[in-house]
Structures are given as C-alpha cells and as structure tokens.
Amino acid sequence: MKVTLFIFTMFMSSILFSQNEGDKIPYYEIPDYSESYTAGTVAARQIDGLGFRFYWASEGLTEKDLAFKPNDSVRTTGETIDHIYDLSKIIVNATLKKPNSRGEEDHLTIEAKRKQTLINLKRAADILRVSEDLSQFKIIFGEREIPFWNNINGPIADAIWHSGQIASFRRTTGNPINPNISHFNGTVKK
Numbered sequence: 001m002k003v004t005l006f007i008f009t010m011f012m013s014s015i016l017f018s019q020n021e022g023d024k025i026p027y028y029e030i031p032d033y034s035e036s037y038t039a040g041t042v043a044a045r046q047i048d049g050l051g052f053r054f055y056w057a058s059e060g061l062t063e064k065d066l067a068f069k070p071n072d073s074v075r076t077t078g079e080t081i082d083h084i085y086d087l088s089k090i091i092v093n094a095t096l097k098k099p100n101s102r103g104e105e106d107h108l109t110i111e112a113k114r115k116q117t118l119i120n121l122k123r124a125a126d127i128l129r130v131s132e133d134l135s136q137f138k139i140i141f142g143e144r145e146i147p148f149w150n151n152i153n154g155p156i157a158d159a160i161w162h163s164g165q166i167a168s169f170r171r172t173t174g175n176p177i178n179p180n181i182s183h184f185n186g187t188v189k190k
Contacts, residue, residue, distance in 0.1 A: 025115050026122035027051035030186025040131035043152070047091065047125040050160050051118055052186050054084060056177050057166040058114050065170045066110060077169050078110055080162050085113040087155040087162075088120035090139060094151050095127040099140040 030052045034041035058081060066078035075083065085106075093100050108116065128134070139146040139154070167177050180189040 025055070026118050027055040029188060031125075034129060038132060039134045040128045043134060043148075044125040044129035046152070046156060047121050047128065049186070050156060050163065051121040051125070053160060053163040053167075053183065054114075054121070055118060056181050057163045057170070059178065060175070061110075061166075061170065062173075062175055065173050065175050068169050068173050070169070070172070077166055080166055080169075081110055081113055081117075084159045084162050085117045085120075087159045088117040088124075090155045091151060091159075092120040092124040094137045094139050094148065095124040097137070097140075099142065102141070 027048070030045075030048045033045060061077065066081075067076055069076045069079075085108075090100055106113070128137070131137070134148045137148045137151070139148075139151055170176060178188070181187070182189060
C-alpha cells in the first residue's frame with residue numbers, strides 16, 4: 001500500500017508540475033533571488049544552486065559517460081545519478097514532512113530520474129523559500145526524526161559533491177559540460 005501511495009504521489013507531483021510548467025525541466029538557469037534573506041530563502045537558494053549544477057552536469061550525457069568510472073571502487077556516472085536521485089527524495093520528503101522508505105527501487109530511465117531529481121529539488125526549494133521555521137522539516141526514517149541541519153550537511157552537500165563528480169567524469173570521457181554556463185551567476189551565456 002505504501003509503495004502504491006508513494007508512486008501515485010510522485011505521479012501526481014509530476015502531473016502537477018507539468019500542468020504548471022509545461023514540459024520544461026527546472027534549473028536551466030537559477031530562479032531570481034529572493035528580496036530578503038531568511039533561513040528559508042537561503043536554504044532554497046542552496047538547493048537552487050544544486051539544481052543548476054546537477055542540471056548542467058547531467059545534461060547531454062552519452063552511454064559512454066554513464067558507464068564511466070575511474071576504477072572499480074567508484075560508482076559509474078549512471079550509478080551516481082541514481083544516488084543523487086535518492087538524495088533528492090530525502091530532501092523533498094523533509095519539506096513535505098513525509099517519511100523516507102528504505103529499499104524502494106524506482107524503475108525509471110536515467111533521463112526520467114534526472115528530470116524527477118530536478119523536479120524534487122525545485123519543489124523542495126519552493127517550499128523552503130516561503131518558510132520561516134526550518135526546524136519543522138525533519139528527515140524522517142521510520143520513528144527517527146533528524147533535524148534539518150543534517151539535510152544541509154548530508155543530502156544537499158552530498159548531491160552538490162556528486163554533481164561535481166559527474167562534471168569531472170564527463171570531462172574525462174571527452175564530453176565536458178556546456179562552456180557557456182556561469183555557475184557564479186546561475187545563467188547561460190547567450
């Protein structure tokens with residue numbers, strides 16, 4: 001029942017996003033920054049930065065890129081995308097105040113996982129952007145509730161780290177990220 005409910009929720013989330021944003025995947029560029037600095041706007045901006053970096057690190061990957069790993073003790077780029085997808089679910093579930101399920105495996109293509117990762121990040125950032133009290137957004141594993149602080153140094157920071165790893169790996173395979181993106185500004189040079 002929980003698996004069915006989770007799949008239905010994610011399906012409805014995708015439909016709602018599609019109805020509101022068309023088929024556009026978020027984070028081609030970072031959204032405009034907030035007028036004020038609050039805990040929520042700063043946390044949202046951190047996730048926006050992650051979304052932008054992941055968008056461009058994972059844009060236009062080839063099968064060669066997805067299979068690459070520098071040695072046997074490291075995940076492939078495809079496995080790293082799977083991991084970032086899982087991290088995005090933890091991030092968004094905290095903002096939705098939903099528990100995380102261990103051991104659930106989604107049978108999505110890499111492109112579908114990429115898109116859903118970006119949707120998850122945008123949804124979490126949008127919730128945080130209008131929130132004043134981040135202490136309400138706990139990471140929930142069963143009966144265990146972990147404070148939002150751990151989301152910052154855990155899943156969010158980890159996903160940023162791994163996005164850089166994807167960018168590095170694709171450079172190694174001869175498919176570097178778009179040279180027209182500006183990480184500093186969160187824009188694409190025209």
